[in-house]
Amino acid sequence: MGKGRLEAFSDGVIAIIITIMVLEMKVPHGDSLESLRPLVPVFLSYVLSFVYIGIYWNNHHHMLHACQKVSGRVLWANLHLLFWLSLLPFATGWMGENHFAAMPSALYGGVLLCAAMAYWILQQAIIAADGPASLLKIAVGGDWKGKLSPWLYLIAIGASFQMPWLAQAIYVGVALTWLVPDRRIEHALERR
Amino acid sequence: MGKGRLEAFSDGVIAIIITIMVLEMKVPHGDSLESLRPLVPVFLSYVLSFVYIGIYWNNHHHMLHACQKVSGRVLWANLHLLFWLSLLPFATGWMGENHFAAMPSALYGGVLLCAAMAYWILQQAIIAADGPASLLKIAVGGDWKGKLSPWLYLIAIGASFQMPWLAQAIYVGVALTWLVPDRRIEHALERR
Amino acid sequence: MGKGRLEAFSDGVIAIIITIMVLEMKVPHGDSLESLRPLVPVFLSYVLSFVYIGIYWNNHHHMLHACQKVSGRVLWANLHLLFWLSLLPFATGWMGENHFAAMPSALYGGVLLCAAMAYWILQQAIIAADGPASLLKIAVGGDWKGKLSPWLYLIAIGASFQMPWLAQAIYVGVALTWLVPDRRIEHALERR
Amino acid sequence: MGKGRLEAFSDGVIAIIITIMVLEMKVPHGDSLESLRPLVPVFLSYVLSFVYIGIYWNNHHHMLHACQKVSGRVLWANLHLLFWLSLLPFATGWMGENHFAAMPSALYGGVLLCAAMAYWILQQAIIAADGPASLLKIAVGGDWKGKLSPWLYLIAIGASFQMPWLAQAIYVGVALTWLVPDRRIEHALERR
Numbered sequence: 001m002g003k004g005r006l007e008a009f010s011d012g013v014i015a016i017i018i019t020i021m022v023l024e025m026k027v028p029h030g031d032s033l034e035s036l037r038p039l040v041p042v043f044l045s046y047v048l049s050f051v052y053i054g055i056y057w058n059n060h061h062h063m064l065h066a067c068q069k070v071s072g073r074v075l076w077a078n079l080h081l082l083f084w085l086s087l088l089p090f091a092t093g094w095m096g097e098n099h100f101a102a103m104p105s106a107l108y109g110g111v112l113l114c115a116a117m118a119y120w121i122l123q124q125a126i127i128a129a130d131g132p133a134s135l136l137k138i139a140v141g142g143d144w145k146g147k148l149s150p151w152l153y154l155i156a157i158g159a160s161f162q163m164p165w166l167a168q169a170i171y172v173g174v175a176l177t178w179l180v181p182d183r184r185i186e187h188a189l190e191r192r
Numbered sequence: 193m194g195k196g197r198l199e200a201f202s203d204g205v206i207a208i209i210i211t212i213m214v215l216e217m218k219v220p221h222g223d224s225l226e227s228l229r230p231l232v233p234v235f236l237s238y239v240l241s242f243v244y245i246g247i248y249w250n251n252h253h254h255m256l257h258a259c260q261k262v263s264g265r266v267l268w269a270n271l272h273l274l275f276w277l278s279l280l281p282f283a284t285g286w287m288g289e290n291h292f293a294a295m296p297s298a299l300y301g302g303v304l305l306c307a308a309m310a311y312w313i314l315q316q317a318i319i320a321a322d323g324p325a326s327l328l329k330i331a332v333g334g335d336w337k338g339k340l341s342p343w344l345y346l347i348a349i350g351a352s353f354q355m356p357w358l359a360q361a362i363y364v365g366v367a368l369t370w371l372v373p374d375r376r377i378e379h380a381l382e383r384r
Numbered sequence: 385m386g387k388g389r390l391e392a393f394s395d396g397v398i399a400i401i402i403t404i405m406v407l408e409m410k411v412p413h414g415d416s417l418e419s420l421r422p423l424v425p426v427f428l429s430y431v432l433s434f435v436y437i438g439i440y441w442n443n444h445h446h447m448l449h450a451c452q453k454v455s456g457r458v459l460w461a462n463l464h465l466l467f468w469l470s471l472l473p474f475a476t477g478w479m480g481e482n483h484f485a486a487m488p489s490a491l492y493g494g495v496l497l498c499a500a501m502a503y504w505i506l507q508q509a510i511i512a513a514d515g516p517a518s519l520l521k522i523a524v525g526g527d528w529k530g531k532l533s534p535w536l537y538l539i540a541i542g543a544s545f546q547m548p549w550l551a552q553a554i555y556v557g558v559a560l561t562w563l564v565p566d567r568r569i570e571h572a573l574e575r576r
Numbered sequence: 577m578g579k580g581r582l583e584a585f586s587d588g589v590i591a592i593i594i595t596i597m598v599l600e601m602k603v604p605h606g607d608s609l610e611s612l613r614p615l616v617p618v619f620l621s622y623v624l625s626f627v628y629i630g631i632y633w634n635n636h637h638h639m640l641h642a643c644q645k646v647s648g649r650v651l652w653a654n655l656h657l658l659f660w661l662s663l664l665p666f667a668t669g670w671m672g673e674n675h676f677a678a679m680p681s682a683l684y685g686g687v688l689l690c691a692a693m694a695y696w697i698l699q700q701a702i703i704a705a706d707g708p709a710s711l712l713k714i715a716v717g718g719d720w721k722g723k724l725s726p727w728l729y730l731i732a733i734g735a736s737f738q739m740p741w742l743a744q745a746i747y748v749g750v751a752l753t754w755l756v757p758d759r760r761i762e763h764a765l766e767r768r
Contacts, residue, residue: 005199005253007581012207012396015588020215022662023596031674036683050662054655058648061581075253076371079246086214086242098223107228179652197391197445204399204588212407264442268563271438278406278434290415299420389583389637396591404599456634460755463630470598470626482607491612 003070006078010060013082017089018053021046024093042096045108048171049092052112055178056085056119066136067126077118077125084115105160105167112171113153120146149174195262198270202252205274209281210245213238216285234288237300240363241284244304247370248277248311258328259318269310269317276307297359298352304363305345312338341366387454390462394444397466401473402437405430408477426480429492432555433476436496439562440469440503447506450520453513461502461509468499489544489551496555497537504530533558579646582654586636589658593665594629597622600669618672621684624747625668628688631754632661632695642712643702653694653701660691681736681743688747689729696722725750 025042028035060081067074091111095104123146127134140146156170217234220227252273259266283303287296315338319326332338348362409426412419444465451458475495479488507530511518524530540554601618604611636657643650667687671680699722703710716722732746 005203008200008584009203009207009249011581011585012204012588013211015585016208016211016592018658019589019592019596019662020211022666023215023599024219025666027600027666027669027673029673031670031677031679033679047659050655050659054652057585057655058651061651072250075250076246079242079249082210083239083242086211090214090217090219093219094223097219097221101223103225104223197395200392201395201399201441204396205403208400208403212403215407216411267442267445268438271434271441274402275431275434278403282406282409282411285411286415289411289413293415295417296415389587392584393587393591393633396588397595400592400595404595407599408603459634459637460630463626463633466594467623467626470595474598474601474603477603478607481603481605485607487609488607 003064003067006070006075007061007064010064010078010082011057014053014057014060014085017085018050018057021049021053021089021092024089024096041099042093045092045096045100048175049088051175051179053085053088055175056081056115059119059178063123063126063136066139067130068135069129069131071125071129073125074122074129077122081115081118081122084111084118087111088115100164100168102161102164105164106157109153109157109160109167109171112174113150113157116146116150116153120150145177149178195256195259198262198267199253199256202256202270202274203249206245206249206252206277209277210242210249213241213245213281213284216281216288233291234285237284237288237292240367241280243367243371245277245280247367248273248307251311251370255315255318255328258331259322260327261321261323263317263321265317266314266321269314273307273310273314276303276310279303280307292356292360294353294356297356298349301345301349301352301359301363304366305342305349308338308342308345312342337369341370387448387451390454390459391445391448394448394462394466395441398437398441398444398469401469402434402441405433405437405473405476408473408480425483426477429476429480429484432559433472435559435563437469437472439559440465440499443503443562447510447520450523451510451514452519453515455509455513457509458506458513461506465499465502465506468495468502471495472499484548484552486545486548489548490541493537493541493544493551493555496558497534497541500530500534500537529561533562579640579643582646582651583637583640586640586654586658587633590629590633590636590661593661594626594633597625597629597665597668600665600672617675618669621668621672621676624751625664627751627755629661629664631751632657632691635695635754639699639702639712642715643706644711645705645707647701647705649701650698650705653698657691657694657698660687660694663687664691676740676744678737678740681740682733685729685733685736685743685747688750689726689733692722692726692729721753725754 025039025046028039088111091104091108095101095108098104123136123140127137127140130136152170152174156167159166159170217231217238220231280303283296283300287293287300290296315328315332319329319332322328344362344366348359351358351362409423409430412423472495475488475492479485479492482488507520507524511521511524514520536554536558540551543550543554601615601622604615664687667680667684671677671684674680699712699716703713703716706712728746728750732743735742735746
């Protein structure tokens with residue numbers, strides 16, 4: 001079974017997720033600059049989530065590029081990842097509307113944590129489907145970013161209730177470390 | 193006429209259906225964990241429908257893979273299936289907001305029943321278009337899951353008014369039997 | 385310039401249009417069968433518009449299949465058609481919520497009329513781009529359906545204010561004549 | 577890394593943006609022609625934004641056609657452009673609902689300005705990735721439209737507060753100069 005349709009479907013879902021998030025930014029009723037002020041935290045959380053979805057699309061793109069065989073398990077692991085990403089607009093909206101309050105910030109971290117674990121599961125499913133000569137396995141290597149991120153999300157979830165600014169700082173920081181696309185996969189593909 | 197665009201359009205519609213369902217989970221006004229509680233049934237019905245749409249996408253994927261010729265009847269049978277799937281977000285939202293009450297649960301089962309019948313009609317249209325040597329006909333074989341599911345949905349619709357928990361149990365149970373993608377088609381393709 | 389991306393973009397827009405129409409069917413607050421009753425006209429107008437969008441997708445599919453060259457004029461004629469189709473969810477929602485009242489029914493016919501004219505303009509743009517040996521020109525031939533439909537829409541717009549049932553009957557009737565995909569194009573392609 | 581998926585993802589996002597803008601045109605409650613009147617400015621700003629998104633899709637299409645290599649920087653420059661375009665539905669809705677008032681008109685110009693700069697950045701990223709023999713660099717040439725547009729948007733933003741009609745006239749005027757797709761790229765490709 002080809003991976004073209006898997007990519008197309010994932011692209012469709014990710015494109016919709018990244019775009020419907022903007023619908024949480026409701027058009028205000030007044031026409032003054034003041035009337036935009038309550039939207040500032042909504043806008044900031046939109047930017048953060050846009051970057052996260054962009055990172056996932058980017059790395060998903062690279063991961064599927066290295067994938068050689070699409071099994072039933074890969075299909076479902078991919079849907080599982082899309083499920084958690086589909087909850088990001090909700091978590092983003094809740095966090096933005098409540099000005100980065102404790103519980104919404106923790107939920108946001110929880111969704112990021114689940115998405116990160118779903119990404120890891122998908123990676124393992126592809127490596128298992130490709131067998132011992134898996135290109136992705138070689139490319140991923142030590143995967144320190146993939147291993148570190150969940151722990152940082154856990155710390156951020158805890159910090160949400162004590163030092164909300166730390167939680168946001170971690171969310172932004174993790175995004176920055178991921179902004180660079182996964183060159184390991186590009187290198188592994190070139191070497192082949 | 194090629195089937196590429198039929199797949200692309202179906203993927204687009206299914207991707208949108210699976211994603212707009214999440215819009216039924218309205219961002220709550222409070223920022224406490226309590227304010228999320230009314231959303232629990234909405235979330236659970238979202239998970240159920242996400243899995244159902246995932247199953248349909250998965251099997252649709254396999255079915256079109258075995259399809260050799262796209263006729264006008266196949267195009268319309270496909271749109272007919274997409275029509276019933278497009279009603280799932282509505283049925284999901286109504287069932288979730290009313291905490292799995294009788295009538296919404298029955299409607300949910302009704303939409304699942306119509307989608308299952310539309311899927312069967314599409315299968316027959318593809319087999320008819322492919323002619324006597326239809327790969328799909330061989331692959332589908334006895335199709336006990338396809339034959340059993342509508343009866344189970346009918347029982348669930350009836351149960352909605354007497355034993356609501358039984359209706360939900362059937363919806364979850366049928367989804368579980370379908371979670372495994374249709375290996376018959378994969379096998380038939382390999383054997384060819 | 386290839387027509388693949390033109391098809392993909394059009395498919396995307398049409399897939400979204402056909403799916404967001406269902407968002408006009410707001411989840412009712414009660415959980416009784418009664419609470420669904422006000423949605424019946426909304427549902428009926430959704431079915432009608434779903435069929436119309438399906439027809440446009442189907443014929444667009446066939447038309448682009450016969451198209452040999454994509455010029456700048458074709459791109460804009462295509463966007464012009466998508467513009468009118470994008471207004472159909474609005475017209476559908478207004479007509480459904482007002483139980484097929486005069487003015488909303490007339491607006492619905494107006495949008496159908498503009499979409500039909502935009503389709504004709506796109507057809508002419510493709511024929512002009514393909515030059516004298518245009519496959520589409522031969523395939524379209526007399527095009528009695530394309531020539532008759534706008535006049536029927538005009539009659540329906542007028543009838544909306546006098547005999548609303550006649551307007552709806554015309555909308556349904558025109559849809560039925562178009563349900564059969566355009567075999568002329570299939571035949572012309574086969575003959576080549 | 578191929579540019580196919582970059583095109584597909586961009587098409588998906590742009591298709592969604594162009595379509596969800598229509599959701600800002602809320603179905604009115606009355607069924608008279610009067611009840612449509614408040615929607616006239618919303619409709620006009622929808623038309624304007626539809627044309628702008630169409631222009632961006634069109635030129636994006638041409639630009640990627642001339643692009644020879646997709647680097648990580650190109651991927652992110654593309655997401656950056658999509659980010660600003662994704663804010664257009666919000667700016668459109670705010671401007672339309674406030675009948676082209678000063679602040680919403682200025683914000684609309686601001687989003688157009690940022691999108692224009694993001695487009696320029698994407699162009700530079702593609703030229704940098706393609707190296708000294710970049711086809712796009714030759715094709716773009718003097719790029720007077722790309723250089724002039726941001727200054728016109730700046731003038732329009734200033735004019736929003738003094739002469740609102742001038743701001744709108746500039747938005748319409750710039751759109752008209754861009755309506756013609758970028759023939760320089762088509763010519764450069766043909767000459768090759």
